[in-house]
Amino acid sequence: MDTIIETTLTINGESVTRRIPVRQNLVDFLREEIGLTGTHIGCEHGVCGACTVRVDGKIVRGCLMLAVQADGRNVETIEGLSDSGEIADLQDAFHKRNALQCGFCTPGMLLTVQDLALQNPQATREQIREHISGNYCRCTGYQAIVDAVETTLIARNSKA
Amino acid sequence: MNAPAFANYVGQSIPRANARRLLQGRGTYTDDLRVARLVHVVFFRSPHAHARIVKLDLAQARAMPGVIAAIDGVTLAKFCKPWVAVLGHLKGIKSPTQHAIAIDRACWQGEAVAAIVAQTRAQAEDALEKIECEWQPLPAVTDMEASLAGTQVIHPEFSDNICFSRELATDGVDAAFAKADLVVEETYDFGRHTGVTLEGRALLADYNAAENTLTVHQSTQAPHMMQDIFSRHLDIPEGNVRVIARDVGGSFGIKVHVYADEMATAALAVMLRRPVKFIADRLESFLTDIHAREHKIKLRMACTKAGEILAFDLDDLTGIGPYSVYPRTSGIEGNQVVNLTGGPYKHQQYRAKLNVVFTNKNLTCQYRAVGHPIAVAITEAIVDLAANKLGLDPAEFRKRNLVPDDAYPYTSAPGMKMEKLSHQQCMDKLLILMNYSVLRTEQIELRKRGVYRGIGIAAMIEVTNPSPAFYGVGGARISSQDGATLRLEPTGMVTCLVSVTEQGQGTEAIFAQIAADAVGVSVDRVRVITGDTGITPYGGGTWASRGAGIGGEAVLQSGKVLRANILDVAGVILQASREMLDVRDNHVIDVRTGNVKLSLTELGRIAYFRPDTLPLDFQSELMVTRHYTPRGYGFAFTNGIQASLIEVDIDTGFVKLLKHWCVEDCGTVINPQLVDEQIRGGIVQGIGGAMTEHCLYSGDGQLQNGTLADYLVPMAAEMPDMIIDHVITPTKTSELGAKGAGEAGTAGAPGAIMNAINDALLPFNARVTAQPFTPERILGALGKI
Ligand code: FES
Numbered sequence: 001m002d003t004i005i006e007t008t009l010t011i012n013g014e015s016v017t018r019r020i021p022v023r024q025n026l027v028d029f030l031r032e033e034i035g036l037t038g039t040h041i042g043c044e045h046g047v048c049g050a051c052t053v054r055v056d057g058k059i060v061r062g063c064l065m066l067a068v069q070a071d072g073r074n075v076e077t078i079e080g081l082s083d084s085g086e087i088a089d090l091q092d093a094f095h096k097r098n099a100l101q102c103g104f105c106t107p108g109m110l111l112t113v114q115d116l117a118l119q120n121p122q123a124t125r126e127q128i129r130e131h132i133s134g135n136y137c138r139c140t141g142y143q144a145i146v147d148a149v150e151t152t153l154i155a156r157n158s159k160a
Numbered sequence: 161m162n163a164p165a166f167a168n169y170v171g172q173s174i175p176r177a178n179a180r181r182l183l184q185g186r187g188t189y190t191d192d193l194r195v196a197r198l199v200h201v202v203f204f205r206s207p208h209a210h211a212r213i214v215k216l217d218l219a220q221a222r223a224m225p226g227v228i229a230a231i232d233g234v235t236l237a238k239f240c241k242p243w244v245a246v247l248g249h250l251k252g253i254k255s256p257t258q259h260a261i262a263i264d265r266a267c268w269q270g271e272a273v274a275a276i277v278a279q280t281r282a283q284a285e286d287a288l289e290k291i292e293c294e295w296q297p298l299p300a301v302t303d304m305e306a307s308l309a310g311t312q313v314i315h316p317e318f319s320d321n322i323c324f325s326r327e328l329a330t331d332g333v334d335a336a337f338a339k340a341d342l343v344v345e346e347t348y349d350f351g352r353h354t355g356v357t358l359e360g361r362a363l364l365a366d367y368n369a370a371e372n373t374l375t376v377h378q379s380t381q382a383p384h385m386m387q388d389i390f391s392r393h394l395d396i397p398e399g400n401v402r403v404i405a406r407d408v409g410g411s412f413g414i415k416v417h418v419y420a421d422e423m424a425t426a427a428l429a430v431m432l433r434r435p436v437k438f439i440a441d442r443l444e445s446f447l448t449d450i451h452a453r454e455h456k457i458k459l460r461m462a463c464t465k466a467g468e469i470l471a472f473d474l475d476d477l478t479g480i481g482p483y484s485v486y487p488r489t490s491g492i493e494g495n496q497v498v499n500l501t502g503g504p505y506k507h508q509q510y511r512a513k514l515n516v517v518f519t520n521k522n523l524t525c526q527y528r529a530v531g532h533p534i535a536v537a538i539t540e541a542i543v544d545l546a547a548n549k550l551g552l553d554p555a556e557f558r559k560r561n562l563v564p565d566d567a568y569p570y571t572s573a574p575g576m577k578m579e580k581l582s583h584q585q586c587m588d589k590l591l592i593l594m595n596y597s598v599l600r601t602e603q604i605e606l607r608k609r610g611v612y613r614g615i616g617i618a619a620m621i622e623v624t625n626p627s628p629a630f631y632g633v634g635g636a637r638i639s640s641q642d643g644a645t646l647r648l649e650p651t652g653m654v655t656c657l658v659s660v661t662e663q664g665q666g667t668e669a670i671f672a673q674i675a676a677d678a679v680g681v682s683v684d685r686v687r688v689i690t691g692d693t694g695i696t697p698y699g700g701g702t703w704a705s706r707g708a709g710i711g712g713e714a715v716l717q718s719g720k721v722l723r724a725n726i727l728d729v730a731g732v733i734l735q736a737s738r739e740m741l742d743v744r745d746n747h748v749i750d751v752r753t754g755n756v757k758l759s760l761t762e763l764g765r766i767a768y769f770r771p772d773t774l775p776l777d778f779q780s781e782l783m784v785t786r787h788y789t790p791r792g793y794g795f796a797f798t799n800g801i802q803a804s805l806i807e808v809d810i811d812t813g814f815v816k817l818l819k820h821w822c823v824e825d826c827g828t829v830i831n832p833q834l835v836d837e838q839i840r841g842g843i844v845q846g847i848g849g850a851m852t853e854h855c856l857y858s859g860d861g862q863l864q865n866g867t868l869a870d871y872l873v874p875m876a877a878e879m880p881d882m883i884i885d886h887v888i889t890p891t892k893t894s895e896l897g898a899k900g901a902g903e904a905g906t907a908g909a910p911g912a913i914m915n916a917i918n919d920a921l922l923p924f925n926a927r928v929t930a931q932p933f934t935p936e937r938i939l940g941a942l943g944k945i
């Protein structure tokens with residue numbers, strides 16, 4: 001039988017305590033237990049990036065981390081980043097440039113490019129491509145995503 | 161007061177309204193639904209490519225915690241009728257009977273032979289390990305040529321392994337080859353690949369025993385087709401079956417077929433009288449999502465010294481797995497290769513032979529661009545080969561042979577009727593766009609420095625907006641007609657219900673644009689609803705590049721009638737002649753002065769809430785439905801041309817994609833940005849098949865690379881920027897004039913890439929002809945390994 005551990009973590013600013021089976025990964029926990037279905041599952045083996053979330057400020061693959069490992073930590077998802085307005089400009093640029101089609105990769109993609117924007121606000125197109133090269137998108141061919149990120153970085157830099 | 165200017169939304173790049181929810185993680189994909197009493201199904205799949213089930217013991221699995229049912233094929237067959245995937249117009253096609261869960265025998269690695277239903281997916285997966293199955297392995301036929309030879313016959317009810325064959329020849333093929341100055345011949349291999357939608361196949365079926373109703377939430381492209389199939393195979397009246405497709409995480413043809421495990425899930429919902437969910441995980445997606453494009457083709461082409469193409473001679477062999485896929489069959493891809501090879505050129509002579517054979521690998525069926533990537537690649541590769549032999553520039557050789565723009569209507573050598581194409585204009589535009597002659601000069605210079613660049617061109621024709629000639633005539637209950645219902649709401653908003661579905665292409669956005677123009681409202685006042693058989697008109701859904709051209713025309717016609725009906729109401733309210741009135745920018749105006757006479761909000765209020773103030777003999781009709789079926793031609797053929805610039809590292813065999821161009825003609829462009837992004841995404845999907853994607857099977861039918869780590873899909877770092885342009889030749893078969901664009905990128909990219917690589921290898925007298933063009937194959941061609 002599954003071992004269950006009581007776990008307390010912060011999800012998008014709210015403290016949550018749950019009894020979690022140790023084998024449950026973070027993305028399943030967020031989706032099934034908390035109802036945050038914006039984080040997606042594309043492979044469950046760490047390759048596609050659809051499950052990307054932010055834990056203590058760093059992006060991680062939610063399918064490669066156990067939910068119980070998030071005990072005491074701060075987890076942020078696409079819902080949290082959307083509601084706080086942190087990535088509103090990026091979302092707007094994605095929208096205008098049609099940098100999404102089916103949208104299944106989009107939450108993971110947005111968290112990944114926001115991570116780049118925070119780390120390297122001067123990133124070139126090549127660096128943008130490099131940074132998202134762990135996020136699979138079947139629909140767009142990537143160019144529109146690169147364009148939208150580039151536009152956002154330029155706009156942010158001119159404001160800074 | 162001046163009337164607001166009439167906003168002409170068709171032709172504008174308006175961002176898609178429905179993208180907002182997806183950007184905030186607020187979409188509703190099938191796996192996001194939350195349903196009471198839901199249980200989860202997982203499947204026990206054959207580890208063998210071909211094996212008899214000697215003993216299947218589910219008792220221990222059934223006893224595991226949380227397990228509700230453990231079911232084999234015999235039990236499930238009581239709830240789900242089997243099927244045979246043939247079509248009347250593919251003469252002689254045959255396929256064995258397929259059950260939702262295999263009975264007695266598994267015919268490919270991954271075929272489901274039992275199902276476990278449990279309270280959680282984890283519990284169901286735990287129970288899978290407790291299934292005891294004793295197998296007697298049977299010989300697996302995995303090689304297409306061996307299958308064709310028929311030494312080992314897969315299905316005991318047949319005498320050979322041939323699913324379908326076709327031969328076609330014009331009268332003077334042999335004579336054309338006899339008089340040719342040059343005959344070129346080459347054999348091409350295409351590896352199997354698959355769609356890899358980021359969202360796997362997903363289905364949640366809910367059966368209400370009290371009402372005998374079945375509601376299926378499904379990640380699908382064709383809700384009405386599935387409604388018909390669930391109804392017939394589960395024996396539930398059609399009107400009691402409702403199929404709903406909310407957000408779909410990519411489809412590309414993967415989600416337009418009947419899958420045995422999805423049928424089993426729906427049957428289990430009926431059997432267990434409760435909601436059952438199936439979500440394919442990535443590993444089972446590789447084993448069971450349809451594969452495509454495993455072909456071996458011998459192609460010959462005859463031409464004159466002066467560079468005139470006289471004839472093509474094609475011999476295509478394709479392996480489709482053990483069953484033809486229901487209901488579209490697995491004969492269509494090869495059939496398209498026959499219909500489309502040589503398509504852009506004006507030769508009169510053509511011979512083709514096609515053999516579609518069964519194998520013990522996963523099933524293949526229609527995947528984005530169906531047959532086109534193959535037909536285009538082989539045609540364009542052999543055209544380049546001939547140009548080289550004749551010492552002609554590949555662009556120049558093509559120019560001499562393209563069907564001229566003034567030759568339409570035109571019937572191609574295999575008998576395809578085309579209304580109006582624009583090969584010459586597209587070619588001219590492409591050469592300017594890419595700066596062709598400068599690139600050629602640069603190529604020569606770089607070669608001197610040991611840098612090997614290649615330029616590849618691929619012209620193409622493409623089947624879009626199919627008429628009933630595609631499936632309907634063959635007896636398939638697949639609609640080539642679509643419908644749109646437009647309703648003016650009391651506030652003056654327009655609700656638009658369409659039978660074409662959305663999977664990210666932007667279908668809903670373009671319908672809103674068309675509806676806004678047709679009715680005379682602003683686009684933000686239109687709300688589009690698709691993907692629900694319970695509420696939309698009946699129609700085919702999304703496949704074969706048909707959404708804009710067919711669904712869009714239905715929206716346009718519906719919108720025009722709604723506008724007329726609005727004017728009827730306005731005429732009565734204003735006691736004015738309706739000829740003097742029009743609808744513009746959410747208002748009824750006087751056409752002579754442009755003055756606003758009445759807002760649609762006020763008109764709606766009166767029509768819905770105060771009809772007592774209208775004449776007794778007047779009834780408003782502010783909801784309109786119209787349908788459209790393309791019928792004038794079998795298909796609305798489109799055309800386009802692509803070019804690729806690459807660099808080959810001759811020491812490592814690695815190919816760097818530098819740039820890609822596409823000029824295509826999809827007729828009326830409703831939303832330029834959406835069309836361009838469809839093409840870009842399609843190009844990258846084509847590049848994937850050409851460069852890296854390959855479902856590798858061992859000789860005994862084991863998939864060797866069925867994970868996303870091993871099966872290589874295109875990622876951002878390696879992909880080029882793509883430049884897209886258009887020639888616009890609207891089809892006259894509809895008022896909207898739109899043809900399809902969704903598959904063009906995928907159709908042409910592999911051919912352009914293949915030619916670019918071979919162009920780079922030209923100084924070494926090396927050629928690659930087997931896709932995907934891996935570094936290993938390139939080094940092999942260079943004689944380095
Ligand atoms: S689902 Fe986690 S990386 Fe693919």
Ligand code: FES
Pocket residue numbers: 099100101102103104105106136137138139140358409410664
């Ligand atoms: S938009 Fe569909 S996978 Fe990226």
